[in-house]
Amino acid sequence: MLVDPELLLSYGAETVTFVAGDVIFEEGEIPKFYYQIESGRIKLNHYDEEGRELILALLTKGFSVCELLLFIDERYPVNAVVFEPSVVLRLPKSKFIQLLDDHPKISRDINKFLSERLYSKYIMLENNSSPSAEVRINGVLDYHKSFSSEQDQFAFELPITRQQLAAMTGLRVETVIRTIKKLEQKDVLKIINRKIYY
Known part of the structure; x- marks a missing residue:
């Protein structure tokens, strides 16, 4: 909070x-x-x-x-x-x-929070400029997981749909689906009941 x-x-x-x-x-x-x-x-x-x-x-x-x-x-x-x-x-x-x-402490906390989000946005921008769909999707996964207490591998359930993931990365939904399957094969993420765990 x-x-x-x-x-x-x-x-x-x-x-x-x-x-x-x-x-x-x-x-x-x-x-x-x-x-x-x-x-x-x-x-x-x-x-x-x-x-x-x-x-x-x-x-x-x-x-x-x-x-x-x-x-x-x-x-x-x-x-x-x-x-x-x-x-x-x-x-x-x-x-x-x-x-x-x-x-003032709340003000400092908000400054820290804003700085963390701005830093993450820079990373996302860098990732989204990549021609690689894997890099773009990994960037979104890292960004969302960074705000979660679930940091163990495959412990974080991505709270967004594939359509939303496409809208965040500028990729087509079909590309997102194919790339997620590739990332699962590489053991980067898991798909359980159509949910992505990272």
């Missing part, structure tokens, strides 16, 4: 419930709230000029949603879309900034 939910509530956060398909914010909107996921999953996506979806992140319980934009005067470059029922704590930007001013 990035920020203790009770602390967020004490600063005036409200609990908001979303259903699959709800849009929390759209590309081009001005950031007005700090969002922290209590349950469910949310994707950050963008559509290219041909209408293809590019998934930039899949966020789960404990993650915040585009918090970095609360520190600069820029509009959202992505959409935040709920893809399974979710409960989110929402705190107005001004109150979030006040919380950070009042609690």
Whole structure:
């Protein structure tokens, strides 16, 4: 959990419930709230000029949603879309900034978290520029596993579908499926009941 939910509530956060398909914010909107996921999953996506979806992140319980934009005067470059029922704590930007001013340790923790995510994004960008489908997929697997407590080999269940994996890597679904099978043959991952374990 990035920020203790009770602390967020004490600063005036409200609990908001979303259903699959709800849009929390759209590309081009001005950031007005700090969002922290209590349950469910949310994707950050963008559509290219041909209408293809590019998934930039899949966020789960404990993650915040585009918090970095609360520190600069820029509009959202992505959409935040709920893809399974979710409960989110929402705190107005001004109150979030006040919380950070009042609690310097939380501010440092958020800086560390942002730095870790930015580092991982650089690695993902490097991997996604590779012509190798294996390198791209391994990059996504490493990225998602880095946020899990399950670090043993094959202990981490990848919480995304093959379609989402394709949207994250810029690969076709067919290529993702073939590459996952190759990675299983190389003992990089396991497939159990159609789920990927890494």
